């Protein structure tokens with residue numbers, strides 16, 4: 359049977375694989391950053407750190423991680439966390455959906471694995487929120503399982519080292535990266551190898567200013583030799599942004615301003631935001647009341663503009679217009695008064711930007 363798979367443009371595997379991992383490990387042993395999650399082999403702590411590190415800078419994770427594992431040292435302790443406690447524990451990291459999935463995962467660990475993170479890679483993969491990357495990271499770092507982890511950093515290092523001209527998001531490119539990652543994995547130290555690849559991508563083979571003169575892989579880096587480093591990895595151009603003009607109301611009440619806890623199923627579910635039809639919904643001023651009523655179960659009229667802020671969520675570029683508002687229905691429906699400056703209220707980033715802009719214009 360002939361395969362219909364398109365072949366990668368790569369030449370056969372490099373013959374430097376042993377040297378690759380030796381050079382990488384030698385570099386990592388000297389250059390590794392001392393990070394709190396690197397001082398433990400506890401699979402729960404490693405799982406927490408890997409989830410936190412998705413889309414969040416190491417410096418932001420450092421403090422949050424230590425606070426989190428001190429408060430929730432086991433899956434069982436976090437499985438029982440309330441929504442408010444979860445938001446508080448995740449403060450400063452954003453992307454709260456990750457925290458809710460982590461709690462779902464902790465609950466499955468308690469229910470199906472007697473509270474112990476499973477050592478079996480297939481069982482790890484069945485946990486909510488654990489994708490291929492997190493599975494490989496936890497399995498290799500905590501349990502020494504020989505599974506190569508591929509995140510954006512690793513993908514970039516390998517695409518450049520191989521001079522891979524295929525689109526890394528297409529099937530053929532993904533297969534080439536996966537094969538290269540598996541081939542190069544250090545079987546004696548798989549956890550360290552995975553961390554070293556990520557570290558190299560984060561600190562040396564960076565997207566905009568790779569420091570090839572300090573790279574342990576430079577001697578046989580094909581991308582460097584061919585002068586095409588900055589064109590790699592190849593990807594389809596990002597989709598055009600969707601422009602949104604959203605509106606929110608600032609309705610002052612005793613105890614703060616009226617706020618809505620974002621319903622399940624919407625981005626940032628569980629956080630608090632200023633009332634409106636939603637951050638991804640464009641709305642004209644004269645439609646505001648009608649479009650807000652069903653979501654907030656309260657009637658709100660809007661008046662003068664207090665502030666305008668910008669924000670991006672995935673491919674949405676959002677301009678948020680904040681109006682002074684007044685409650686027109688008999689009760690506040692789903693809305694509750696929350697204090698804008700209370701650090702324990704998990705306000706959305708947009709809401710915090712609105713408060714900051716209002717504060718600035720008030721003090722002008």
Ligand code: SF4
Pocket residue numbers: 515518519562563564568569570573574575576577579581582587
């Ligand atoms: S030599 Fe440069 S492009 Fe090649 S892997 Fe190292 S940092 Fe990246």
